[in-house]
Amino acid sequence: MNWTAIWALTWKELKRFIKVPGQTLGAPVVTTFLYFVVFSLSLGRGMIEIQGVSYTEFIMPGLIMMSVMTGALSSVSSALMLSKIMGTLSDLLVSPMTYLEMILGFSLSSVIRSMVTAALIYGTALFFVPFKVEHPIYLLVYLVIVAFAFSVAGLIIGIWADTFEQVSIFPTFLITPLSFLGGIFYSIEVLPAVLQTVSRLNPLLYMINGLRYGFYGVSDVDPTLAFIVGSVFLLVLSLVIWRLFSTGYKIKT
Amino acid sequence: MINDRRVISVADLSKVYKGGFRALDQVSLEITRGEVFGLLGPNGAGKTTLINIIAGLSKATSGSISVLGMDVVKDYREVRRAIGLVQQEINADYFFSVREIVAIQAGYFGIKNPGPAVERTLKSLNLWDKRDTSGRKLSGGMKRRVMIAKALVHDPDILFLDEPTAGVDVELRDNLWRLIGELKARGKTIILTTHYLEEAEQLADRIGLINQGRIIRVQDKASLLKEFGLAHVSLELDQAMGKLPPAAKELHGKLEGNTLTVNHLVDVDGVPTLQDLMAQLTEQNIRIKNVTFAKTSLNDIYRELINGEHRS
Numbered sequence: 001m002n003w004t005a006i007w008a009l010t011w012k013e014l015k016r017f018i019k020v021p022g023q024t025l026g027a028p029v030v031t032t033f034l035y036f037v038v039f040s041l042s043l044g045r046g047m048i049e050i051q052g053v054s055y056t057e058f059i060m061p062g063l064i065m066m067s068v069m070t071g072a073l074s075s076v077s078s079a080l081m082l083s084k085i086m087g088t089l090s091d092l093l094v095s096p097m098t099y100l101e102m103i104l105g106f107s108l109s110s111v112i113r114s115m116v117t118a119a120l121i122y123g124t125a126l127f128f129v130p131f132k133v134e135h136p137i138y139l140l141v142y143l144v145i146v147a148f149a150f151s152v153a154g155l156i157i158g159i160w161a162d163t164f165e166q167v168s169i170f171p172t173f174l175i176t177p178l179s180f181l182g183g184i185f186y187s188i189e190v191l192p193a194v195l196q197t198v199s200r201l202n203p204l205l206y207m208i209n210g211l212r213y214g215f216y217g218v219s220d221v222d223p224t225l226a227f228i229v230g231s232v233f234l235l236v237l238s239l240v241i242w243r244l245f246s247t248g249y250k251i252k253t
Numbered sequence: 254m255i256n257d258r259r260v261i262s263v264a265d266l267s268k269v270y271k272g273g274f275r276a277l278d279q280v281s282l283e284i285t286r287g288e289v290f291g292l293l294g295p296n297g298a299g300k301t302t303l304i305n306i307i308a309g310l311s312k313a314t315s316g317s318i319s320v321l322g323m324d325v326v327k328d329y330r331e332v333r334r335a336i337g338l339v340q341q342e343i344n345a346d347y348f349f350s351v352r353e354i355v356a357i358q359a360g361y362f363g364i365k366n367p368g369p370a371v372e373r374t375l376k377s378l379n380l381w382d383k384r385d386t387s388g389r390k391l392s393g394g395m396k397r398r399v400m401i402a403k404a405l406v407h408d409p410d411i412l413f414l415d416e417p418t419a420g421v422d423v424e425l426r427d428n429l430w431r432l433i434g435e436l437k438a439r440g441k442t443i444i445l446t447t448h449y450l451e452e453a454e455q456l457a458d459r460i461g462l463i464n465q466g467r468i469i470r471v472q473d474k475a476s477l478l479k480e481f482g483l484a485h486v487s488l489e490l491d492q493a494m495g496k497l498p499p500a501a502k503e504l505h506g507k508l509e510g511n512t513l514t515v516n517h518l519v520d521v522d523g524v525p526t527l528q529d530l531m532a533q534l535t536e537q538n539i540r541i542k543n544v545t546f547a548k549t550s551l552n553d554i555y556r557e558l559i560n561g562e563h564r565s
Contacts, residue, residue, distance in 0.1 A: 002363045004360060004363045004364070004365050005360060005361050005362070005363050007360070008357055008359075008360020008361055009357075009360070009361065011357075011360070012349075012357045012360075015348075015349070015353075016348045016349075019348055083346075086344055086345065086346055086347060087340075087342055087343075087344030088344050088345075088346050090310055090338075090340060090344070091344075091358055091361065091403060092361060093309060093310055094308050094309055094310060094333060094336070094338050095333060095358070095361035095362055096329070096330040096331070096333040096334050096361075096362060096363065097361055098330070248312060252310065252311055252312050253270070253305075253310075253311045253312070
């Protein structure tokens with residue numbers, strides 16, 4: 001494993017990310033800030049409690065998770081798309097880097113970026129909620145696993161897509177709706193039995209609740225199951241991306 | 254002994270694209286250490302496909318390639334360290350400065366502290382003054398130069414230049430030609446593709462002619478040019494000649510009535526010049542009434558080769 005090469009790619013992508021801070025850091029923080037303000041003013045104000053935490057606290061992990069998932073996926077897919085359009089992907093392909101090193105280089109930058117965004121959102125949230133982390137190790141490891149999984153998903157999309165339009169479909173039409181329906185703003189306990197069952201088919205439910213468990217020790221799903229779902233998600237996507245790279249799908253003619 | 258000098262061996266290489274287009278057809282080729290090899294052919298002949306397969310951007314359908322004795326597929330990491338590729342299509346990363354672009358490329362090749370290598374490369378390409386300029390703000394010629402810097406920063410033994418002078422102005426073309434000379438002097442092996450006969454003539458030691466995916470001739474430049482000439486000169490004489498004068502024979506001359514047509518060459522050792530020919534005509538009291546001059550195009554060479562007029 002050539003870590004110098006991996007780091008060169010990671011550093012390049014991070015630097016690109018730092019060069020447009022408004023888009024990459026500002027946007028998710030502002031969006032989340034608005035959610036907090038709106039929801040805590042309209043619904044929160046300490047009156048509503050779900051599973052023993054205030055409403056504002058309740059929605060915070062889900063908002064972080066949604067931002068991590070969207071950010072991880074979008075940053076890698078657009079990075080790959082850009083390098084296809086600018087023609088710089090071939091610079092990577094003529095290098096001695098292995099596919100695994102390329103995958104790691106891209107994903108690491110995205111994971112680091114997601115962690116920074118998550119920390120910023122949490123920092124913003126501290127204006128509204130008290131500092132409270134019940135299971136810090138679970139929380140960190142889980143966040144990294146999910147960020148990694150969505151980075152790899154972003155790689156898959158970046159390779160597959162031919163246009164930015166195709167790239168933007170996934171965050172808008174998949175992650176955002178599945179996050180909203182995955183219990184960011186409510187506990188699925190309030191849903192009718194049928195909808196609860198349907199909700200349990202949504203993998204994002206496990207990710208959002210997993211993070212909520214990390215923060216407060218409360219969750220709609222078994223935290224071990226959430227951990228397994230996240231890990232399996234990462235594993236399956238990794239196998240897919242490995243297959244795409246090694247067959248040269250859309251990369252090598 | 255000859256084997257030791259071989260840096261690239263291509264054996265029976267074929268490439269068939271999806272849809273059945275055969276871009277390369279049983280290509281075999283050997284490149285020798287330290288030479289400048291000109292791969293000459295019209296657009297779509299398979300030049301880019303061939304070097305892309307060697308450099309790892311494209312996959313072969315069948316056949317094998319070894320570079321410095323290593324297989325390009327099995328030992329790709331070592332092979333790629335030995336190769337630098339300058340692609341035909343100009344690319345640039347809009348987010349980074351020239352220095353950053355080249356340093357990132359050095360990083361991909363595992364160079365831990367790329368500073369000195371980047372500085373050396375940029376200086377050798379007259380890019381040091383532009384080191385902090387963004388990729389976005391570079392002119393086409395500068396972008397091309399940055400691409401060469403990227404290909405050279407890991408100090409490869411072998412450099413591929415795919416149509417290096419396509420779309421560049423005369424000044425940059427001259428710079429590139431000079432640079433290729435310097436790299437050759439430093440012992441690099443250079444493979445360049447071009448569809449300009451003139452460029453191959455200027456730069457190459459050996460020329461490979463490729464057409465429709467097949468290598469139709471590989472020959473050292475001097476003998477190829479001797480055979481085909483850079484240009485054809487037709488001399489209209491004041492009388493018919495019985496037989497070709499000796500100089501005309503060596504210049505692949507032809508007689509048709511009063512017209513003598515010969516290949517025109519410049520600076521090829523041991524080959525008579527037009528002046529020698531004229532002197533011989535003067536000796537025989539033959540006067541020249543008119544001269545026409547036609548540059549040899551690649552098409553002319555192909556036509557002659559395909560018509561089978563030349564066999565060597």
